[in-house]
Structure formats: C-alpha cells, structure tokens
Amino acid sequence: MDNRSYQVMRTEFAPLNGVRTTGRRHAAYELFAGSARRLLINAGVFFWAVLAIASLAACDTADEAALDTPAAAPLSIPALLEPAFDGAGVAHYELKIGESRHDYGQTALTDTFSYNGMSVLGPTLRLRTGDSVVISVTNELDEVTTTHWHGADVPAEDDGGPHSLIQPGTTWIADFDVIQPAATLWYHPHVHGSTAEQVYRGAAGLIIIEDDNPAAATLPATYGVDDIPVIIQDKDFTGDGQLDFAIDEGDNGKLYTTLTVNGTINPFVDVPEGLVRLRLLNGSQARIYHLSVEGAGMTMIASDGGYLASPVALEQLVLAPGDRAEIVVNVGMESAALVDSRLGRVLELRPNGSASGTGSLPDKLATIKRISASEITVDRRFDMDDERNFWEFGPRWAINGAQFDMSRIDFRVQLGDTERWTLSGDDGQHVFHPHQIQFQILSINGEPPPPEESGWEDTVLVNDERKVVIVARFNTFAAEDIPYMFHCHILDHEDLGMMGQFLVIDDE
Numbered sequence: 001m002d003n004r005s006y007q008v009m010r011t012e013f014a015p016l017n018g019v020r021t022t023g024r025r026h027a028a029y030e031l032f033a034g035s036a037r038r039l040l041i042n043a044g045v046f047f048w049a050v051l052a053i054a055s056l057a058a059c060d061t062a063d064e065a066a067l068d069t070p071a072a073a074p075l076s077i078p079a080l081l082e083p084a085f086d087g088a089g090v091a092h093y094e095l096k097i098g099e100s101r102h103d104y105g106q107t108a109l110t111d112t113f114s115y116n117g118m119s120v121l122g123p124t125l126r127l128r129t130g131d132s133v134v135i136s137v138t139n140e141l142d143e144v145t146t147t148h149w150h151g152a153d154v155p156a157e158d159d160g161g162p163h164s165l166i167q168p169g170t171t172w173i174a175d176f177d178v179i180q181p182a183a184t185l186w187y188h189p190h191v192h193g194s195t196a197e198q199v200y201r202g203a204a205g206l207i208i209i210e211d212d213n214p215a216a217a218t219l220p221a222t223y224g225v226d227d228i229p230v231i232i233q234d235k236d237f238t239g240d241g242q243l244d245f246a247i248d249e250g251d252n253g254k255l256y257t258t259l260t261v262n263g264t265i266n267p268f269v270d271v272p273e274g275l276v277r278l279r280l281l282n283g284s285q286a287r288i289y290h291l292s293v294e295g296a297g298m299t300m301i302a303s304d305g306g307y308l309a310s311p312v313a314l315e316q317l318v319l320a321p322g323d324r325a326e327i328v329v330n331v332g333m334e335s336a337a338l339v340d341s342r343l344g345r346v347l348e349l350r351p352n353g354s355a356s357g358t359g360s361l362p363d364k365l366a367t368i369k370r371i372s373a374s375e376i377t378v379d380r381r382f383d384m385d386d387e388r389n390f391w392e393f394g395p396r397w398a399i400n401g402a403q404f405d406m407s408r409i410d411f412r413v414q415l416g417d418t419e420r421w422t423l424s425g426d427d428g429q430h431v432f433h434p435h436q437i438q439f440q441i442l443s444i445n446g447e448p449p450p451p452e453e454s455g456w457e458d459t460v461l462v463n464d465e466r467k468v469v470i471v472a473r474f475n476t477f478a479a480e481d482i483p484y485m486f487h488c489h490i491l492d493h494e495d496l497g498m499m500g501q502f503l504v505i506d507d508e
C-alpha cells in the first residue's frame with residue numbers, strides 16, 4: 001500500500017497523498033477479500049488465455065487475407081488547413097465544429113461530428129516551429145465542447161482542457177507560439193464526461209508541425225501523396241447505419257469491431273514506389289493496436305513529440321489511444337498492407353507506378369539529449385487503479401485513489417523544475433497522458449526503454465506488466481489559476497474520472 005502515496009522530496013502540497021476511497025477497510029478483511037478476488041481473477045485469466053490462443057489462430061488467417069483480397073475504398077485524406085498570415089506575420093486558423101453526415105457504406109448516411117463542414121473528422125492543421133498562431137474555434141453543435149491540442153506545449157489557458165468550455169454558438173480563441181520541434185500532434189474535444197462520445201462521433205483532426213531540421217528534407221513530405229495521414233478509429237454501427245456508442249467501465253474500455261482510417265472502412269491508398277511516410281494516430285476510444293506491415297519493411301522515424309534520434313526498423317508497433325507514430329514503408333512493385341494483429345488489414349498501400357522522390361532514410365534524424373538524473377528535483381507516483389471494494393461498489397477508475405474534481409488541484413509544479421514520475425497500474429490497461437509536456441521514458445519495469453520509446457512522448461501505456469518511469473522539464477509556461485490535466489487516454493476511463501489537475505506555478 002505504501003507505493004500508493006507520492007514521494008515528494010519538496011515538502012509541499014500533494015493533496016492526493018495517501019488518500020484512497022477504499023482506505024477505511026479493515027486489514028484482515030482486505031486480506032480475505034484480496035485472496036478471494038485473486039482466485040476469481042486467476043480463473044478469469046485461464047479463460048482469457050484459452051480465448052486468446054483461439055483468436056491468435058483466427059488472426060493468422062486474417063493476416064494472410066490482408067494481401068489476397070483487394071481493399072474496397074480509396075482512403076479519404078483530410079483537407080489541409082493552411083494558415084492566413086496577417087500583417088504582423090501571425091498565422092490564423094479557423095475551426096468550426098458541427099453536426100455532419102458521413103457515408104460509411106452503411107444502410108443510410110451516418111450522423112457524425114466534424115470540423116469545417118467535412119463529413120467526419122477535421123482538416124489537418126499545418127503549423128511551423130517559430131510561428132505565432134491564433135486558432136479560433138466556433139461551436140455549431142447543440143452541446144458544449146472544447147478543443148484540446150494534444151501534445152502541444154502551450155499556456156494552460158490555450159490548452160483547451162475541460163475548463164475552456166465553448167458554449168453552443170460561441171467562439172473560443174487559442175493564441176500561442178509554436179515552440180516545439182516538428183511532430184505529429186492532434187486536436188479533439190476534452191469536455192469532462194463527453195470526451196469519448198464527441199471523439200467517437202468524429203471530432204478529431206491531425207496537427208503537423210514542421211521545422212528546419214535538415215533530416216526532414218530527405219524524408220517523404222508531400223501531404224496525401226507520399227506523406228499520408230492515418231487516423232485509426234474503431235466503430236460499431238446500428239442496423240439503421242448510425243454510430244453505436246457505449247462507455248465500457250471495464251479494464252479495457254469499449255472496443256468496437258469495425259476499423260476506419262480517416263473515416264474510410266477497408267481503405268487502400270495509391271502511393272509511389274519507394275519510401276512512403278505514414279503519420280499514424282490512434283484516435284480510438286480505447287482500442288490498443290498491434291501494427292505490422294505485410295509485404296514491405298516498416299521503419300519508425302518519429303514518436304509523439306517528434307523525430308527519434310535515428311530510424312528504428314520494427315516488426316511490430318504498439319499504438320495506444322492518443323499515441324502517434326510516424327513510420328516509413330518501403331513500397332515495392334506489389335501492394336503492402338498495414339495490419340493489426342486482432343482486426344486484420346488497416347490500410348492497403350497500392351503502388352501506382354510512379355517513383356517516390358525519396359531513396360533512402362538518413363542515419364540520423366534528431367539530437368535527443370537525455371535528461372540527466374542530476375536535474376531531477378521532485379519525485380511523484382501515479383497509481384492508476386480500480387478503486388471499487390470487493391463487492392464491486394464504489395467509484396472505479398482513479399489516480400492515487402482520487403477521482404477527477406474540477407475544483408481540486410492535485411499538485412503544483414514549480415516552473416523550472418525537472419520531475420520524475422513513476423506510473424503504475426495493477427488493474428486494467430491505462431494510457432497516461434499529461435498535458436503541456438513532452439517527457440522521456442527513463443525505464444519500463446526497471447529496464448531502459450527500447451529505441452522506439454526513447455524519443456519524446458506525451459502518451460504512454462501502463463499496466464500491471466508495464467511500470468513506467470518518466471522524466472520531464474517544466475520550463476515553459478506557468479499560471480496561478482488554470483490547471484493542466486493528467487489522465488488516462490482510454491476515454492471511457494477518463495470520462496469515468498481517471499483524471500487529475502496540476503498547476504505549473506512560478507513561486508521563485
């Protein structure tokens with residue numbers, strides 16, 4: 001139990017310290033309840049193991065079919081939203097979220113949410129490091145929303161969290177400088193309690209940040225041609241062709257069974273032969289993808305926060321909700337396919353006979369200086385757990401025993417500090433995502449991270465087999481009153497309260 005409290009070197013705050021909703025239970029009862037529950041869990045594990053072996057056998061067939069059956073529909077490519085520059089050189093973008101209808105090939109057009117009149121999702125925002133940007137977001141929905149820039153290092157008031165509500169018929173303006181390097185980020189609503197549903201209905205879009213990194217000049221970078229946005233979401237449909245939405249409070253959140261990429265079911269994309277870049281975003285409510293490429297090699301070049309130090313050849317890539325990864329696929333004369341181990345083909349890459357302008361990848365992509373242990377001034381722990389009692393009563397998902405409360409600040413970070421956070425979860429799958437920062441992973445289960453997780457990250461998978469220690473510098477923005485969120489990016493868990501708030505303050 002001692003591992004549930006923060007260990008804070010700085011002797012301050014930590015209102016979550018040691019507080020647990022289930023903390024009043026008698027120790028003997030806890031022991032009994034614990035072993036009884038574990039017996040049940042073990043029986044469950046056996047059942048699921050049998051099921052997993054059966055489904056793995058089924059998956060082999062799905063993978064083989066990935067290349068044999070041609071994909072059905074051309075991949076939809078979200079429009080690119082280029083800025084309008086004013087006289088002062090400020091880049092202006094306009095987003096309008098509203099109701100729309102999309103053709104998923106169902107029995108009827110499907111009611112969706114989207115930005116800027118698209119049938120689903122939103123345009124891709126292209127930003128440039130060093131730019132000052134103003135993004136206005138007008139809410140044309142009948143319900144309140146927000147727009148959060150996931151992965152962006154921006155002031156708290158421009159972050160678009162649950163405090164920055166955009167009422168129907170009103171406009172909210174975010175105004176910030178792009179101070180981070182090239183990366184693939186994304187935007188989506190963040191209203192507490194309806195984030196999962198708004199994202200599921202289609203409110204999400206990519207953000208591409210470009211910079212002057214010379215390595216970029218040698219990479220595929222023609223949007224929609226050899227630089228392809230790949231927003232992966234799972235959906236279910238009702239008999240009358242509408243989106244079937246549910247919140248699942250279970251360990252994994254709600255898993256739907258129909259894959260969509262950029263809103264297209266069973267898509268192919270015509271690409272040149274040679275190197276093709278895929279900007280992968282897991283925009284799903286809860287599903288974790290295990291991706292591989294059939295018919296070609298896969299090399300990862302960027303994680304959440306930008307380029308890796310060097311390209312990393314991968315057999316399989318795990319993409320949790322909220323995660324991004326940029327991969328490069330060397331497409332030959334035959335089709336290749338991005339494949340998920342459970343749901344089969346995600347996207348067919350079909351060579352169109354032209355040649356990609358890019359021949360080979362650079363050896364080095366970016367300089368990623370590891371944050372040194374000597375910089376660390378504060379340690380914290382984040383335990384992401386099921387807090388129900390043995391009889392399964394009480395609130396379920398919490399961080400350090402506390403559920404989300406808009407009026408409570410969970411901790412304060414001093415501007416300029418470097419903090420080490422230990423993330424663990426004994427029950428279920430969780431995806432830890434702090435706003436504002438890009439962090440480095442120090443260790444996973446005590447071991448250094450693999451190369452694909454050694455770059456900048458803002459989203460990381462945590463479960464009882466993955467205890468993760470991360471480190472981050474808080475040296476950009478401070479505000480006395482507006483908090484940043486930290487939460488589980490399995491959106492069911494987030495909406496059910498697995499979220500907290502921190503302030504970055506300048507007290508020195």
Ligand SMILES: [Cu+2]
Nearest residue numbers: 430488490493
């Ligand atoms: Cu979770």
